[in-house]
Every structure is written in structure tokens, then in C-alpha cells.
Amino acid sequence: MKICVYAICKDEAQFVSRWVDSMSEADEIYVLDTGSTDQTVALLKERGVIVEQKVITPWRFDVARNESLKLVPEDCDVCVCTDLDEVLEPGWRQVIEKLWKKGVTRGHYRYTWSFNEDGTEGSVFDYDKIHTRHHYRWTHPVHEVLEYLGEGMERVVYLTGIQLNHYPDRTKSRGQYLPLLELSVKENPNDDRNVHYLGREYFYYNRYDEAITTLKRHLSLPTATWDAERAASMRYIAKSYAALKEPEMAKTWFFKAIKEAPYLREGYIQLALQFYKESDWFGVAYAVENALKIKERPLSYITDPSSWDATPYDLGAISQYYLGNYEQALIYAQLALNCAPQNKRLKSNYELIAKALK
Known part of the structure; x- marks a missing residue:
């Protein structure tokens, strides 16, 4: 079996050595450099990586990915697409x-997109950028995805044992994402996935009215049937209303999100945070109690790490404290501290509640 890694890059010299080490189980490694001005290209070539350079104007991620895929030989059996700020844990070739x-x-596999400050996993979901050399192309200017062009049905295998980790450069701007998302939606106005992403991006830019309008349009599309993503749109609508000082509308949309996907913690936790802002301790306690009934964490990009870290227990401890239920508050405070033992605020809260209990 011939396995090749391919990637795109620009000014990523700091990642070259670590990335090549983690990709070294491949037979060959190919990189399309899109205009580096640092030592990226020289360092890659020193490590035996096959590099070509091409500036993509106007910039689109799908065009760059497709150009990089063209570098991979026709006789390659399996292509592994990664970025230079990602690391494959050893043994991945054996799994394939x-x-x-x-x-x-x-192939689908496990991807850790972010890590918490203490080194524990943050956002974790399934990824799908391992594929055959033929019958695939990348589409969409940003948040690009692989489109299957072969005859018959796409056949997918879950590559249990492969772990890809993301260690991004936090100083890099994501300013190009918004115009590229606007272009993507202009090109295909009924693509529900990118309409959701665009609405989310408007929220990130504090453009709340546009976020609400766009996300409501996402919900109206006949192809927008994935309940988890629909619920995510509803939560962003709710947070937009909260930012616009409309708390009742915010709570209405949080409850809509919970109804849409009752198996997700996110709606309950974000509702709890809204109640927390209002010092509604019964509301916080209600939302936390229901969130903690959900035990299974989905491996989806929709999953918010704060729903699965110390946050639910922290909110539970605070609400129970203000309700005068010190014993339950102390239980929650201990559980929160177990999740983040180095967190000084959580430790201080535990000590405060323990003192109140005495």
C-alpha cells in the first residue's frame, strides 16, 4: 500500500520539524507552499519533502487544496491531508x-482541535481527510470539504487508533474567513452548512442582527436537517439576542435549541449561563441538573468543551450555594475542582462553601 501525505502551507517554519516527524510514516510527503517568505520551503526540502510553490489569487482554500492534491502521484493508494500545525500520533500508518x-x-478518525490550558483535550470530533487518490475534489472557498465524484456510494471506514492533534499559531488572523464565507454563500445560497458557518462568523464579529437573520435562514432551508447543527444555530441566535440586551428572546431560543437536540448538553449549559447573568439561581440549578443527566459526549465539531469540563459543576456549586444548599454545593465544588485542580478560583470557591457548611 502506497500512502502519501499532502498539505498546503505559508510561513510555517516553526512547525516544519514537528510536522515532518509525525508524517514520516508515509511513503512520500508533498506540500504546496502558497507564498512563504520565511524558511518554510528550505526546511521542508531539507527533510526530504517534495515542495512546489504557487500563489493562489484570489485566495481560496479549495483551490489550494486541489492544487496540492495534484502533486500526489497517480499510483498512490491512500492520501492523508493535514496542515503543518497538526500532529499525527505514532502508529497511524499501521492502522490504515x-x-x-x-x-x-x-477514512474517519479522531481529531483534537483544541487543548485547554492545563493540556487536557478541549474540542474533539471526528475528522475525514484521509481518502483515495482518485474520485475526490475539494469544494468551498473556506471550511472546505471533500466531495466524492466516484460511481456508486462512497465507502467509509472508521480508523480506530488514529489520533490527529491541532496546535495552531494563535497569532495568525482569521480575518479572511468572513469574506470567503460570504463568497461561498453567494456561490451557493442554499448550502445549509455554509449558511450556518456564515451566521456563526457574523456572531464572532459582533454583527448580531446579521447573525440572527442568517441563522434563521439556515433553519429555513429544507436541507438543514441535522438537529445538532440546527440547535447550534439556535444557540447562536440566543446569544445574539443576549448581546442585544433581549434576555427573554435569548432564553426562548435556548429552550428551542434544547427541544431541537435534547441529547446535547450545550443548550442547557448556555441557558444556565444566561440564568447566571440574571442571578436566577433556581434557573441555573434547573439547567445544570438537566445537563448532567446527559452522559455521552458526541464526537462532533458542534460539541462545546465548556459543557464537558468544570463549567457545569462550577455553575451547580454557585447556584446551590446561593440557594442555601451548602452540602450539594460542596459536592459540585469538589467535582469542579477534580476537573481543574490548578484553578485558583475553583479552589477558593470550594473553601468558601466548606466554611459556610461548617
């Missing part, structure tokens, strides 16, 4: 060789 059967076209 074991699980990639005849007829498989694409």
Missing part, C-alpha cells in the same frame, strides 16, 4: 494498513 480494505474510499 490494517483497516483499509478493498473498496474503501475514505
Whole structure:
């Protein structure tokens, strides 16, 4: 089996050594450099990576990805697409060789997109950028995805044991995302996925009215059927209303999100945070109690790490404290501290509640 890694990059010299080390199980590594002005290209070539340079104007991620895929030889069996700020944990090739059967076209695997300050995992979800050399192309100017062009059905295997970790450069701007998302939606106004992303991006830019309008349009699209993503749109609508000082509308939309996807913690936790802002301790307690009934964490990009870290227990401890239920508050405070033992505020809260209990 011939396995090749391919990537795009620009000014990522700081990541080259670590990235090549983690990709070294491949037979060949190909990189399209899109205009580096640092030592990225020289460092890649020193490590034996096959590099070509091409400036993509106007910039689009899908065009760059497709150009990088063209570098991979026709006789490659499996292509592994990563970025230079990502790291594959050792043994990934062995997993592919074991699980990639005849007829498989694409592999899914576990991806840690972010890490918390203490080194624990933050956002974790399934990823899908391992595929056959032929019958695939990248689409969308940003948040690009692989489109299957082969005959018949795409055949997917879950590559249990592969772990990809993301260690981004936090100083890099994401300013290009908004215009590219606007372009993507202009090109395909009924693509529900990118309409959701665009609405979310408006929220990130504090353009709350546009976020609400765009996310409501996402919900109106007939193809917007994934309940988890629909619920995420509802939560961003709710947070937009909260930012616009309309708390009742915010709570209405948080409850809509909970109804849409009752198996997700996120609606309850973000509702709890809204109640917290209002010092509604019964509301906080209600939302936390219901969130903690949900035990299974989905491996989806929709999942918010704060729903699965110390936050639910922290909110539970605070609400129970103000309700005078010190014993329950102390239990929650201990659980929160277990999640983040180095957090000084959580430790201080625990000590305060323990003192009140005495």
C-alpha cells in the first residue's frame, strides 16, 4: 500500500520539524507552499519533502487544496491531508494498513482541535481527510470539504487508533474567513452548512442582527436537517439576542435549541449561563441538573468543551450555594475542582462553601 501525505502551507517554519516527524510514516510527503517568505520551503526540502510553490489569487482554500492534491502521484493508494500545525500520533500508518480494505474510499478518525490550558483535550470530533487518490475534489472557498465524484456510494471506514492533534499559531488572523464565507454563500445560497458557518462568523464579529437573520435562514432551508447543527444555530441566535440586551428572546431560543437536540448538553449549559447573568439561581440549578443527566459526549465539531469540563459543576456549586444548599454545593465544588485542580478560583470557591457548611 502506497500512502502519501499532502498539505498546503505559508510561513510555517516553526512547525516544519514537528510536522515532518509525525508524517514520516508515509511513503512520500508533498506540500504546496502558497507564498512563504520565511524558511518554510528550505526546511521542508531539507527533510526530504517534495515542495512546489504557487500563489493562489484570489485566495481560496479549495483551490489550494486541489492544487496540492495534484502533486500526489497517480499510483498512490491512500492520501492523508493535514496542515503543518497538526500532529499525527505514532502508529497511524499501521492502522490504515490494517483497516483499509478493498473498496474503501475514505477514512474517519479522531481529531483534537483544541487543548485547554492545563493540556487536557478541549474540542474533539471526528475528522475525514484521509481518502483515495482518485474520485475526490475539494469544494468551498473556506471550511472546505471533500466531495466524492466516484460511481456508486462512497465507502467509509472508521480508523480506530488514529489520533490527529491541532496546535495552531494563535497569532495568525482569521480575518479572511468572513469574506470567503460570504463568497461561498453567494456561490451557493442554499448550502445549509455554509449558511450556518456564515451566521456563526457574523456572531464572532459582533454583527448580531446579521447573525440572527442568517441563522434563521439556515433553519429555513429544507436541507438543514441535522438537529445538532440546527440547535447550534439556535444557540447562536440566543446569544445574539443576549448581546442585544433581549434576555427573554435569548432564553426562548435556548429552550428551542434544547427541544431541537435534547441529547446535547450545550443548550442547557448556555441557558444556565444566561440564568447566571440574571442571578436566577433556581434557573441555573434547573439547567445544570438537566445537563448532567446527559452522559455521552458526541464526537462532533458542534460539541462545546465548556459543557464537558468544570463549567457545569462550577455553575451547580454557585447556584446551590446561593440557594442555601451548602452540602450539594460542596459536592459540585469538589467535582469542579477534580476537573481543574490548578484553578485558583475553583479552589477558593470550594473553601468558601466548606466554611459556610461548617
